[in-house]
Amino acid sequence: xxxxxxxxxxxxxxxxxxxxxxxxxxxxxxxxxxxxxxxxxxxxxxxxxxxxxxxxxxxxxxxxxxxxxxxxxxxxxxxxxxxxxxxxxxxxxxxxxxxxxxxxxxxxxxxxxxxxxxxxxxxxxxxxxxxxxxxxxxxxxxxxxxxxxxxxxxxxxxxxxxxxxxxxxxxxxxxxxxxxxxxxxxxxxxxxxxxxxxxxxxxxxxxxxxxxxxxxxxxxxxxxxxxxxxxxxxxxxxxxxxxxxxxxxxxxxxxxxxxxxxxxxxxxxxxxxxxxxxxxxxxxxxxxxxxxxxxx
Amino acid sequence: xxxxxxxxxxxxxxxxxxxxxxxxxxxxxxxxxxxxxxxxxxxxxxxxxxxxxxxxxxxxxxxxxxxxxxxxxxxxxxxxxxxxxxxxxxxxxxxxxxxxxxxxxxxxxxxxxxxxxxxxxxxxxxxxxxxxxxxxxxxxxxxxxxxxxxxxxxxxxxxxxxxxxxxxxxxxxxxxxxxxxxxxxxxxxxxxxxxxxxxxxxxxxxxxxxxxxxxxxxxxxxxxxxxxxxxxxxxxxxxxxxxxxxxxxxxxxxxxxxxxxxxxxxxxxxxxxxxxxxxxxxxxxxxxxxxxxxxxxxxxxxxxxxxxxxxxxxxxxxxxxxxxxxxxxxxxxxxxxxxxxxxxxxxxxxxxxxxxxxxxxxxxxxxxxxxxxx
Amino acid sequence: xxxxxxxxxxxxxxxxxxxxxxxxxxxxxxxxxxxxxxxxxxxxxxxxxxxxxxxxxxxxxxxxxxxxxxxxxxxxxxxxxxxxxxxxxxxxxxxxxxxxxxxxxxxxxxxxxxxxxxxxxxxxxxxxxxxxxxxxxxxxxxxxxxxxxxxxxxxxxxxxxxxxxxxxxxxxxxxxxxxxxxxxxxxxxxxxxxxxxxxxxxxxxxxxxxxxxxxxxxxxxxxxxxxxxxxxxxxxxxxxxxxxxxxxxxxxxxxxxxxxxxxxxxxxxxx
Numbered sequence: 001x002x003x004x005x006x007x008x009x010x011x012x013x014x015x016x017x018x019x020x021x022x023x024x025x026x027x028x029x030x031x032x033x034x035x036x037x038x039x040x041x042x043x044x045x046x047x048x049x050x051x052x053x054x055x056x057x058x059x060x061x062x063x064x065x066x067x068x069x070x071x072x073x074x075x076x077x078x079x080x081x082x083x084x085x086x087x088x089x090x091x092x093x094x095x096x097x098x099x100x101x102x103x104x105x106x107x108x109x110x111x112x113x114x115x116x117x118x119x120x121x122x123x124x125x126x127x128x129x130x131x132x133x134x135x136x137x138x139x140x141x142x143x144x145x146x147x148x149x150x151x152x153x154x155x156x157x158x159x160x161x162x163x164x165x166x167x168x169x170x171x172x173x174x175x176x177x178x179x180x181x182x183x184x185x186x187x188x189x190x191x192x193x194x195x196x197x198x199x200x201x202x203x204x205x206x207x208x209x210x211x212x213x214x215x216x217x218x219x220x221x222x223x224x225x226x227x228x229x230x231x232x233x234x235x236x237x238x239x240x241x242x243x244x245x246x247x248x249x250x251x252x253x254x255x256x257x258x259x260x261x262x263x264x265x266x267x268x269x270x271x272x273x274x275x276x277x278x279x280x281x282x283x284x285x286x287x288x289x290x291x292x293x294x295x296x
Numbered sequence: 297x298x299x300x301x302x303x304x305x306x307x308x309x310x311x312x313x314x315x316x317x318x319x320x321x322x323x324x325x326x327x328x329x330x331x332x333x334x335x336x337x338x339x340x341x342x343x344x345x346x347x348x349x350x351x352x353x354x355x356x357x358x359x360x361x362x363x364x365x366x367x368x369x370x371x372x373x374x375x376x377x378x379x380x381x382x383x384x385x386x387x388x389x390x391x392x393x394x395x396x397x398x399x400x401x402x403x404x405x406x407x408x409x410x411x412x413x414x415x416x417x418x419x420x421x422x423x424x425x426x427x428x429x430x431x432x433x434x435x436x437x438x439x440x441x442x443x444x445x446x447x448x449x450x451x452x453x454x455x456x457x458x459x460x461x462x463x464x465x466x467x468x469x470x471x472x473x474x475x476x477x478x479x480x481x482x483x484x485x486x487x488x489x490x491x492x493x494x495x496x497x498x499x500x501x502x503x504x505x506x507x508x509x510x511x512x513x514x515x516x517x518x519x520x521x522x523x524x525x526x527x528x529x530x531x532x533x534x535x536x537x538x539x540x541x542x543x544x545x546x547x548x549x550x551x552x553x554x555x556x557x558x559x560x561x562x563x564x565x566x567x568x569x570x571x572x573x574x575x576x577x578x579x580x581x582x583x584x585x586x587x588x589x590x591x592x593x594x595x596x597x598x599x600x601x602x603x604x605x606x607x608x609x610x611x612x613x614x615x616x617x618x619x620x621x622x623x624x625x626x627x628x629x630x631x632x633x634x635x636x637x638x639x640x641x642x643x644x645x646x647x648x649x650x651x652x653x654x655x656x657x658x659x660x661x662x663x664x665x666x667x668x669x670x
Numbered sequence: 671x672x673x674x675x676x677x678x679x680x681x682x683x684x685x686x687x688x689x690x691x692x693x694x695x696x697x698x699x700x701x702x703x704x705x706x707x708x709x710x711x712x713x714x715x716x717x718x719x720x721x722x723x724x725x726x727x728x729x730x731x732x733x734x735x736x737x738x739x740x741x742x743x744x745x746x747x748x749x750x751x752x753x754x755x756x757x758x759x760x761x762x763x764x765x766x767x768x769x770x771x772x773x774x775x776x777x778x779x780x781x782x783x784x785x786x787x788x789x790x791x792x793x794x795x796x797x798x799x800x801x802x803x804x805x806x807x808x809x810x811x812x813x814x815x816x817x818x819x820x821x822x823x824x825x826x827x828x829x830x831x832x833x834x835x836x837x838x839x840x841x842x843x844x845x846x847x848x849x850x851x852x853x854x855x856x857x858x859x860x861x862x863x864x865x866x867x868x869x870x871x872x873x874x875x876x877x878x879x880x881x882x883x884x885x886x887x888x889x890x891x892x893x894x895x896x897x898x899x900x901x902x903x904x905x906x907x908x909x910x911x912x913x914x915x916x917x918x919x920x921x922x923x924x925x926x927x928x929x930x931x932x933x934x935x936x937x938x939x940x941x
Binding site (some may be wrong): 014022095112118119123126151232236 | 675677678679681682685686689690692693695696699707708748749751752754755759762764767768771772775776777778779780781782784785787789790793805806808809811812814841842846866869870872873877887890891894895897900903904906909910915916917918921925
């Protein structure tokens, strides 16, 4: 009896506030826009019984998805989200790997402090961390001031409100997600493996590529997914750092909903975004599973 | 002396405290306990001995109430315990990991079970003090488990499980985490406490020496079955099977064909060797395969052929294991069989009469070997 | 002891400079007297004063803290229950769906979570306000809590619970008297995580907040959309300060108690 209550409470909560809302999104994505409250048809009317359900089902169609497919704004938004997420994941890896490597090679009594320094930004407001770059990257911002004063450039660069600013924002905010899994896979690495490789004739550099890097692959993969998956649906970064030309699907969804009040199209955008995410999520789960099995 | 020997299992009028009746336990496809029926009596110190995975822990967990039998019944004091949940059973358990609550002091750990019974405060305090005294932990009452050494933790676990004065105390590898020296001392302490409290103890162990030392009866288990349950002396001297003979202590096993002769059997074990004679009241078919189990310390080694022994073989010393007080000689017979002989080193090493590659005689009496069926 | 090579030193220096410089600049410029945010006009605490007089910000901050306390507490209770179910309840009908619903919100884009909850609240005719934000935050934060707590439960020695049952506890007493005190650090860090997530959330709050309730992130977002503002710099500095003090003192406390414990263990082994 107690066991049943224990299971039922969180179960019902998640059903009501996670699964049902999601099904509503799917349903509305198949409805038509209407000038009404709520602004879509058909509405399910259970008072009419089975006939009501039938009528409701007949009113659903894939029109919104056809609309998304026909308007190349959405195509470009999806593709550009994928591109921005992929490029910034790669950049995060380039920045994060040396940091994780340096941490793993640091003297043991330093490591807890270094780890704390990586985790600390995670507890700080995401919004504030994105915001901090606005002052740096602006045309009259600190970066341009610095570069002009030391004479590298004559004219200020335009960085804010471009995709470059979005890349910087993603790399900056998601860096801890990349560092932590790589660090944990590098830290577990047995130091004698490298000594063995050097003993067998590897140079330091080739020992890194032949031993260290392959053994940290699981961490690299995990970190990349942890950056790629949330970056794909990102809203705050493109809307604060990106320009009007920066197309990201999270931003499109937001605008469809709040600016155009087109609920069915916003829902359809959400459904497709989710479909887009399923593949990387499944790959990520597989990678985690494989790692657990390797450790278990 | 006239003092009665403690052996309730030989008295048909004695009612057992615990009765296993055709108990089977399955986990999915795996049969952990296979149709077992046996009794444990009050005040016994009963040891379940076997290799890991033999089902001894499952047996104990069924008594504690953490597992229910798939078939059969377990009676405690004549009452079926299947419907009683672990928290209502008059059975307590000492866990292998000790399972001391890390957030509570030693005192609170021992008082934990008493508080659940809702006893008055003074009574709890008195009982805890008694337990602390019994296990010599008075000085450590305020400490937390992590502030105690391994031996102290072991005694806390014992005190905690004894505090509620259970009818039956279960001990899961109670000494497994202690080092060899401490383990020996603790074995005697356990026996002492068991005698003082008069509680029935059931101990699970894979250490045969420990089982032999502490237990009134030892049940040797394998593959979910009790192979033999008897006093340590009888298990050692009169093993019922090759498995038990081999599991407990060191043994020479000689395989051969049995023919009835005199008050026992002659065993022909190799071409050109005389048959070996063993007394036995077993009924074996002539010509059937049989085994002789002989303990190494019962095999006499000498340079001259012994005249007073009915069983004599000749061989060459292959190896000598010097253990200080004892030496074990590995002697190879002409047919290749190796027989071990153990002697006490009563003389200085330099006076030893034989060494590697020496031809020696081995001999034993006709009661030294136990005849076992194939 | 291994020494740092020049490569590792450079990587760490540049890496941590990248992580911390933007925030340092933010903090420094929050004390800028000038209204022009990128031009240094001397030291001043004027923007902190302005911030304290800004009723709208103070109201939003109050709403945010209220929401965060309520939702993180609810999320901790539900998340701990969910973790217990995941780790201990064994098999039951719909277990796969259950664990799916625990893990899915962790990877779900916030825009989708926000949109779907808003559509639900409209669908059932619920007025949007503090309550709806609390419900929304509880739902996604409970998943984080359950991940944190279940990872602790997995490594929990089950014989401790069995010992409690053996000594006469009912299953609920065993949880209350033994399991909960031992997993308390994980439950507390789950609560802190839920609290921070709620304080921090812009997207889901924007969808589920009605006109009657505005949280601090919503307020900040609408302010900074127009550009950098000195008041926001001051506000950010306060928030960064609180987090830094909190995280560092928490880690010092846990480090000290760990050191004490290991010293005591060594002492115990000597006796």
